[in-house]
Amino acid sequence: MATFIFDVLKDLQNNNTNLSQVTFILPSKRAGLFLKHELPKVIQQTVFSPQINSIEEFVQELSQLKPVPNTELIFEFYDAYAQLTKKENLDSFESFSKWAQILLQDFNEIDRYLIPQENIFNYLSAIQDLNHWSLEEQKTDFVKNYLAFWNKLYNYYTHFTEQLLNKKIGYQGLIYREAVENLESYIQSNPKKQHVFLGFNALNTSEETIIQELLQNNLAKIYWDIDKVFLDNEKHDAAWFTRQHKAHWKYFKNNPFKWITSHYSKEKNISVFGVPKNIGQAKYIGSLLNTLQKDNQSLQNTAVILGDEDLLVPVLNSIPLSINALNITMGFPLKSIPLASLFEALFHLHKTPSNAFYYKDVINIISHQFIRPLLYIENIDYASKLIETINNNNHVYLNKDRLRDIADKAGDVIDLLFSSWETSVKTALGNCSKLILAIKNYLDIEKASNLLSLEYIFRFNELFNELNRLNSEYHHIKDISTLHGVYKELLSTENLDFQGEPLEGLQVMGMLESRVLDFETIIISSVNEGVLPAGKSNNSFIPFDVKIENNLPTYKEKDAVYTYHFYRLLQRAKNIFIIYNTEADVLTGGEKSRFITQLELEGIHHLNHQIIAPQAPIIEPILNVVKKTEALQKQLIKVAQEGFSPSSLTNYIRNPIDFYYQKILKIKDHDDVEETVAANTLGTVVHNTLEDFYKPLTGQFLTVEILNNLKSNIEERVTFHFKNEYKEGDITKGKNLIIFEIAKRYVSNFLNLELKTIRDGNEIKIIAIEADNAISIHIPELDFPVKIKGKVDRVDECNGMIRIIDYKTGNVQQNQVEILNWEDLTKDYKKYSKSFQILSYAYMMQLSKEIKLPVEAGIISFKNLGAGFLKFAKKDKPGSYAKKHTLITQETMDMFSVELKNLILEICNPKEDFIEKEL
Template sequence: MTTFIFDVLNDLKKKNYNFSELTFILPSKRAGLFLKHQIAKVSNKTLFAPEILSIEEFVEELSQLKSVTNTDLLFEFYSTYQKLTETAKQDTFESFSKWGQILLQDFNEIDRYLIPQHQIFNYLSAIQEINHWSSESNQTEFIKNYLSFWNKLTAYYEDFTTSLINKNIGYQGLIYREAVENIEAYIQNTASKKFVFLGFNALNTAEETIIQELLQNDLAKIYWDIDAVFIENPKHDAGLFTRQHKARWTYFKNHSFNWITQNYSKEKNISVLGIPKNVGQAKYIGELLEHLKLENNNLQHTAVVLGDENLLVPVLNALPSSIEALNITMGFPLKSIPLASLFENLFRIHKTASNSYYYKDVITILSHQFVRPLFFEEHTDTSNKLIEHINSNNLTYIKPEQLKKIAPKHTAVIDLLFTNWSTSIKDTLSNCLALIFTIKSYLDEDKSSNRLSLEYLYRFNVLFNEVIRLNSKYNHIKDIASLHSVYKELLSSETLDFQGEPLQGLQIMGMLESRVLDFETVIISSVNEGILPAGKSNNSFIPFDVKLENSLPTYKEKDAVYTYHFYRLLQRAKNVFILYNTEADVLTGGEKSRFITQLELEGIHNIKHHIIAPKVPVIEHSLNAVRKTDTLLQDIFNLAKAGFSPSSLTNYMRNPIDFYYQKILKIREYEDVEETVAANTLGTVVHNTLEDFYEPLINTVLTVDAINNLKPKINDRVTFHFKNEYKEGDISKGKNLIVFEIAKRYVLNFLNAEIEAIKAGNEIKILQVEAHNEVEVTISGLDFPIKITGKVDRVDAYNGITRIIDYKTGSVEQNQVEVVDWADITTDYKKYSKSFQVLTYVYMMYKANNINLPVEAGIISFKNLNSGFLKFAKKESSRGKKNTLITEATIAAFETELKALISEICNPDIDFLEKEV
């Protein structure tokens, strides 16, 4: 294929220009590399390479000013702001940086377009005065300060630009303005040079002035890359700027306009592909490249252009392994590197001065891939030990001293992470560098495996050294929040550059990197509204109408820039794949781009439109089944000999697979910090408190006085058991304080219910509290006795009738302790598990000869205390008569079901089958 650069060089060759004597000016540095490569193809003799400059480099040469970073400019501008603003009215550097960046962008635009500064600043000031009725005598202090700021814009600008020029530095706009002022002198001193401008489209006023001056003095040639379809259609935004230049520049009244081409109308294969989500686009790009590689054997003239540069990492992960030659023109954002998340977490926890830190933040830092190795000690992961201590002791907030006690050998690392940050900015930055070098010393032990991680560290070392340089030079950073702001600003602009062969294989680039370059096959991603084009974003203090009045670019012009880049990619391409996200999202782009709609409405090309659905494998949900091998059976028998508890048997009823995991494999849930007291902790506290109260009253008849004497002890005993169960968790505030008060209220309400029962003439005698029971059961088919074990919360005699009582802090209703059909008691967990549990307690006590039948058994629900003692009942039918007394017949019927359940657990022919929950 023929490229624009190749055509330009051919034209120059035909006109007998000596390439070595030319200076080529291009929109970007990257295009210069391709230009140099093409010269070798056009020229048939050995020659010295010509000077090739980007427009920014050329303008810097003209202005004699050096461009500096945005962060440097922000620090310089803050110095000006401090000098011209009363100390009492000054913003902090952090607050200043938020609006200072916007004002710098406006300064840049004003200068690039050569707008008279005083004119526009006075205009802006006048607008604000009108908006706030400046003639009114009763202005607030806030409005006075606000108007004062606008009135000082000219002073800020003049002092700031003068300071920069004196230091021979500048922002882009100032450099352009100075270049325009120097252009006449430059022309006089450079009469022998010949400049070639190529591939330009949107030019600011300064660029237009410079290029026209060189053209008028016959020192330059300019080549435009525009197609007839775009320039001849007065409404087509791709030709907006070129049409303006062609019509307005006096040079073109007497000289030809090079060039208007006819490439866009040539036959092309254009496919528009709607794909859900960004990751879907990345995956499809991988599939597309694999297909293209099979067809063409190489991807030498193929480019992947990312409309959304955040897609870089997913696309790199989706690339097929068959691609060998690859060049990535975009750097890998430093903010996406794992080390960035570590420093982000550290800055976040240290922004507010504190001597203790939230446990999740501490665990996140201790678990970080760059921190964890620092705690290795003789093949032991001490960071894991610290995390386990935090979880097991319910530490919601942790002090560094607590960590040092557990890991005394790692106090230096703990200090770097959690202390010495709030003393001074200098110490904080020293801490960051020391942490980097500590990590480096560990990675140096195996350099070959850690080369990428060491590169990360190096780049962050450079970044923090830059912050140190800026702070030592300007001394504007006064607190951690300001430091974090500067760090983020530097981080957002830094990239980790990829190494590759820039002229070979597949090219992956952003939209701006594609300027002047041509490819046979182009894949463009994220062609959605809000991304391509970016839409109506206005990050400026200058109102829209003021921009129009002063010929400053608005969102319309910015959209036209991207329209040109988009269509220019299509001009010479033969195969075009345009991808867009079908899932509209206001944050990351909306519906498909207007560019796609315009392509379809033009009717020049036959557009193939497809909606690509991701390949989603059909995953048939199958319930787990575990066969009972000889080894597993032996484990089950061992468990049966040790003892089944009522809760373990109901666990089997609920889901046999859970029983297998918890009781056979001994897999327990991960112990996490209980930020809010869990339900089981609340239950344990209430149970233990009542055990303390009633244990001294065993074998005594309860009296009102005895119960009243327990009330003053409630706070003390509940507090004691909370500390015992909740460890070092805080119950002094928030939800935990509410749960603590609920526990006390549960106990108090229970005691009041006992008093009411006694006052009503009932006699209550405490027989046992937390009674441990253990019985052996012989089951047909098993040659060993089965043990059943468990604790009964309370056994009492109520008006002479023995009651077996189970406490529940949750809500229980009467119908949950009633049985109609005995066969259901071991099969329907939700309905009968409570009945099963209380009957198991009765069964154990009866078999152990601890009670005489008949008895009553049931539940006291603290959430349903008004219902009193919820008695187990056997019903003849769903609406039949209830029998609440448990007799030998009841126990015999229950024993049959209990033995059948245990037989099933121990049966080698019945697998552990998962139930659908």
């Protein structure tokens, strides 16, 4: 296909222009590369390459100023601001940087459009004086300072720009203004130099002045790229700027306007796809590329245009592996590199000075992919050791010394990561630079396999070197918070450039990179309102009406810029795929762009419009089934011989798969750090405290004196067991202090209940505390021995009746220890698990001949102490008026034994698989 660049070169050749002596000026460097590629198609002999510049390069040459990054401009501006502002009114650098960014953008616009600076700043000051509280007779200090700021804007501008000009540096707008100032001198110095401007659309006043002046002096030619369809339609924004240039430039009154083309009206295959979510768009782009490749279409002349450049990474991950040649014109954002998360974590850790670090922050850093290898020393994984120690000892906060104690041989790395920055910017930058060097030294060991990681390290080293330079040169960074802000500002502007052959294969680029370029097949993503076009945004101190008055660009002009780029891509393309997001993602998406609606309403091309939804197969929920193999059966026999506990049996009743994981695979729950004391920890503390109190009383009758003595030891015993169970966790404040007090209250309330029982004339004798039981039971159907084992919290004798008691720190009601039908005991976990447990304890104690029937068994619930001893009961019939049998007799044990043996038979039956229950 003939591209716009080729057509321009051909026209110049036909007019006998010596291309070697021409200076080509294009909107971007990228376009210059494609122009150089097209030259051999036009020139048949060997010639010197012409000078090819982007407009920014040409303007810099005119101005003799060097552009500086935005971050450095903020530092320079703060110098000027500080010199003109009283110390008591001076903002900190961090506060200043927030509003200075906007003001710099306004300075840039004012200069690029050659607006008389004093006039507009005085105008803005007058507007603020009218808009605010100046009509009040007595202005407050706040109002005075506010208005004083606006009155100083011109002084800020003047002082700042003079400072930059003295250093021969500038921001874009200042460079443009200076270029216009130097234009006459440039023309006089280059009276025969020919310039060719091509592919431009929206021009600021500086660019217009420069180009028109060169045209009037016969030192330039200009080639526009606009289609007749757009130019003839006065309402079509694609030609908004071109129509103005054609109508108002003096040059075109006597010279032809090149060019008005008619490519857009030619037949095109346009498909519009609505795809849910941004990731859906990326995946569909991959699918389209795969289809294009299968249809034997060469991707040499194909471009993927990303309306939203944040889609770059998902799109790269979605490109088919069969595509070998790929060129990416935009860089990979440095903020998306894994190393960025490490330094963000370090800033988060050290931003607030502290001697103790939150365990999650510590684990986040030592688990990082670039840090973990540094902590592997002499075949010891100190990162794992640190995490394990933190979890086991319940460290919620740790200091550097504790970390060094745990990872003694990794002390140097621990120092780099966790030494206090002490609000010292120099210390912070020094530690970060040393850390970068340590990571580099590790990666250098296997350099060949770590090339990409080394590239990451190199770019971050450059970034921190720049931070060091800015800090030492300007001295405006006073604290870590400000350093973090400057770091993020630098990080957001830095990219990791891709390397590849720029003219081969599939092209992936942003909308602005596509200027002047033509492709046969294009795929445009994120064609949504708010993205293409970007919509209304006014990040400026200059009001809308003032912008209109001074011919400064507003959202209307910005929309026209996007419109031109969009339609220009369509002009020469044959196959066009437009993709938009059908779902609302945060603030964007959901509404297709007006460009799509405009294409539909124009009626020039037929649009194939489809809504694409990802294929979502219906996945029927399948319950997990574990077959009982011979090896598994052997494991079961081993478990049976070691002994089933009541809790493991109720676990099987609840869900056989959980029993399989716990008893066969021996999978334990992961021990995380308990920031807040967990319910099971509270239960353990209460149980252990009561064991301490009652175990020495075995064989004794309880008395008021004994119980009162126990009450005086509650604080000491509960504290001891909290330290034992909760390790180094803090119970002195917050929720943990409340839970600590609850534990003491539980024990105190229980002892008060015991006291009341004794005072009411009851006799209680302690028979056993935390009694271990392990008994063998005979099951004829099984040819191997089976044991039942468990620990009973308490066995006592109350008024001559033996009681088997299980403590529960949760809330248990009477109906949870009652049953109607024996067969339900092993079927419904929620209703009958507690009955099953206490009957198991009674059964074990009967078989071990530690008790004689009849007995009572039940639960004491610490959250329901008012109900007292909740006895197990067998009901005759449903309903609250049914007769309840609370005595556990031989008949009770016989009925329970049948259900228990059936349950064990089911567990050990090789023909019955472990089948997951729907919970």
